[in-house]
Amino acid sequence: DAGVTQSPTHLIKTRGQHVTLRCSPISGHKSVSWYQQVLGQGPQFIFQYYEKEERGRGNFPDRFSARQFPNYSSELNVNALLLGDSALYLCASSLVAGGTYEQYFGPGTRLTVT
Amino acid sequence: GEDVEQSLFLSVREGDSSVINCTYTDSSSTYLYWYKQEPGAGLQLLTYIFSNMDMKQDQRLTVLLNKKDKHLSLRIADTQTGDSAIYFCASKEDYGQNFVFGPGTRLSVLP
Numbered sequence: 001d002a003g004v005t006q007s008p009t010h011l012i013k014t015r016g017q018h019v020t021l022r023c024s025p026i027s028g029h030k031s032v033s034w035y036q037q038v039l040g041q042g043p044q045f046i047f048q049y050y051e052k053e054e055r056g057r058g059n060f061p062d063r064f065s066a067r068q069f070p071n072y073s074s075e076l077n078v079n080a081l082l083l084g085d086s087a088l089y090l091c092a093s094s095l096v097a098g099g100t101y102e103q104y105f106g107p108g109t110r111l112t113v114t
Numbered sequence: 115g116e117d118v119e120q121s122l123f124l125s126v127r128e129g130d131s132s133v134i135n136c137t138y139t140d141s142s143s144t145y146l147y148w149y150k151q152e153p154g155a156g157l158q159l160l161t162y163i164f165s166n167m168d169m170k171q172d173q174r175l176t177v178l179l180n181k182k183d184k185h186l187s188l189r190i191a192d193t194q195t196g197d198s199a200i201y202f203c204a205s206k207e208d209y210g211q212n213f214v215f216g217p218g219t220r221l222s223v224l225p
Contacts, residue, residue, distance in 0.1 A: 042202050042215030090156055105156035
């Protein structure tokens with residue numbers, strides 16, 4: 001079975017630009033979460049979506065937005081990029097959105113902002 | 115908010131046991147997880163434990179939870195070079211969506 005897939009693998013953008021990152025969950029999984037992992041740190045929660053609705057949001061500015069599509073894939077959008085947005089962006093999928101849900105992570109998208 | 119702490123580095127000899135420690139602050143943390151991250155890769159779920167359990171064993175992995183002290187540990191028996199990676203501890207509330215991760219412990223296994 002295919003795991004969580006993310007695209008693109010790497011991305012280089014300039015300050016002020018916009019970026020869209022994509023994620024396809026494991027087949028059958030209805031929940032997708034996004035995390036930002038800055039070099040040398042643990043992942044930080046950005047969003048969770050379940051059945052196309054936002055179920056949770058971390059402490060990130062409004063420049064960050066996301067959505068989930070009917071096929072449960074998801075996009076993370078970041079506007080007005082800052083140098084500090086350079087990080088590994090991880091997508092995780094799970095069957096459900098609550099309780100002891102086991103999250104499975106994709107390989108991430110490495111975003112570099114220059 | 116919740117804070118999860120880990121020691122940053124651990125070095126062991128191949129064949130020895132590794133013990134990675136984690137402390138958390140939120141007593142409402144219901145689920146505690148261990149993830150492994152190899153270079154250039156995403157996070158791999160290793161195991162998790164409910165807060166009403168003291169111990170969980172899964173092959174070479176043993177998780178110990180001291181809920182009173184909010185201390186979690188991961189023991190890897192017979193550590194191999196393939197176990198070299200960064201190990202993250204994470205906590206989650208029962209009805210919350212937010213996983214809170216620690217900074218990760220870099221495990222180096224020496225031959």
